[in-house]
Amino acid sequence: MTDAPLNGHALLDFNSPLSDAKAFDLIASLHLGEGQRVVDYGCGWAELLLRAVGQQPGVAGLGVDSDEHAITRGLANVEARGLTSRVALECADVTTWQAEPADVAISIGASHAWGGTKGTLEAMHARVRPGGTLLLGDGFWERPPGARSVEIFGEDGFVPLPDLVDLAMSCGYRLLSLTTATLDEWDGFESRWCAARERWLLDNPDHPQADEVRAVVDDHRDGWLKGYRGEFGFAYLTLARP
Numbered sequence: 735m736t737d738a739p740l741n742g743h744a745l746l747d748f749n750s751p752l753s754d755a756k757a758f759d760l761i762a763s764l765h766l767g768e769g770q771r772v773v774d775y776g777c778g779w780a781e782l783l784l785r786a787v788g789q790q791p792g793v794a795g796l797g798v799d800s801d802e803h804a805i806t807r808g809l810a811n812v813e814a815r816g817l818t819s820r821v822a823l824e825c826a827d828v829t830t831w832q833a834e835p836a837d838v839a840i841s842i843g844a845s846h847a848w849g850g851t852k853g854t855l856e857a858m859h860a861r862v863r864p865g866g867t868l869l870l871g872d873g874f875w876e877r878p879p880g881a882r883s884v885e886i887f888g889e890d891g892f893v894p895l896p897d898l899v900d901l902a903m904s905c906g907y908r909l910l911s912l913t914t915a916t917l918d919e920w921d922g923f924e925s926r927w928c929a930a931r932e933r934w935l936l937d938n939p940d941h942p943q944a945d946e947v948r949a950v951v952d953d954h955r956d957g958w959l960k961g962y963r964g965e966f967g968f969a970y971l972t973l974a975r976p
């Protein structure tokens with residue numbers, strides 16, 4: 735089902751498990767300088783991009799996402815934060831969207847667009863200038879996955895953390911910084927995802943889609959708490975592209 739008529743992302747600041755403090759540290763790890771250009775591929779509503787540009791004067795940002803609702807939310811924030819002269823957001827498919835190689839590229843939680851982590855690392859290599867930086871946010875296995883995790887995330891595609899870093903090295907990057915989502919960040923992310931739907935159900939108990947929404951949130955909560963919690967990790971790699 736689609737999320738309409740509810741906005742399932744309404745309570746999320748980022749569409750990934752990420753706290754304000756870690757977002758600040760990730761931006762610092764990018765060492766942005768005056769005149770640089772950051773491109774976020776699969777930016778969602780571009781919260782991290784907006785914070786990065788807002789934190790560093792003289793930096794320009796470009797975000798691309800195929801989700802029209804997310805781009806609309808992002809554009810409202812660009813306006814509200816007075817960043818219209820420095821941030822552009824476009825609704826497009828990242829895989830066919832053309833841009834000059836960036837000083838800094840960001841790809842967080844969007845590796846499925848490129849067929850997985852390796853495809854993303856390869857695509858981003860061509861989209862970051864030599865000497866530039868990639869911030870990659872992607873899943874990995876904290877522990878060997880159980881049946882429910884495999885059902886949700888698939889058998890292949892994700893690897894343990896050391897293998898994820900090795901993969902980045904083999905794709906021509908060097909590791910500048912690594913951090914992973916804490917259990918608190920995960921719980922906050924999943925709770926807010928569920929709470930948007932629970933609050934909608936409180937306000938719309940008799941809506942024709944209420945049963946469907948309740949079933950979706952029940953299934954999601956089960957998958958999280960009885961499946962991937964503590965098994966599926968999320969890593970943020972700041973990578974140099976020599």
Ligand SMILES: C[S@@+](CC[C@H](N)C(=O)[O-])C[C@H]1O[C@@H](n2cnc3c(N)ncnc32)[C@H](O)[C@@H]1O
Nearest residue numbers: 749776777778799800801827828842843844847
């Ligand atoms: C998990 S969300 C992460 C969003 C954002 N990076 C963040 O951390 O808040 C993944 C995003 O990738 C976008 N996406 C997936 N495939 C895409 C594609 N082929 N072209 C553009 N955007 C895509 C989705 O629309 C979604 O907004």
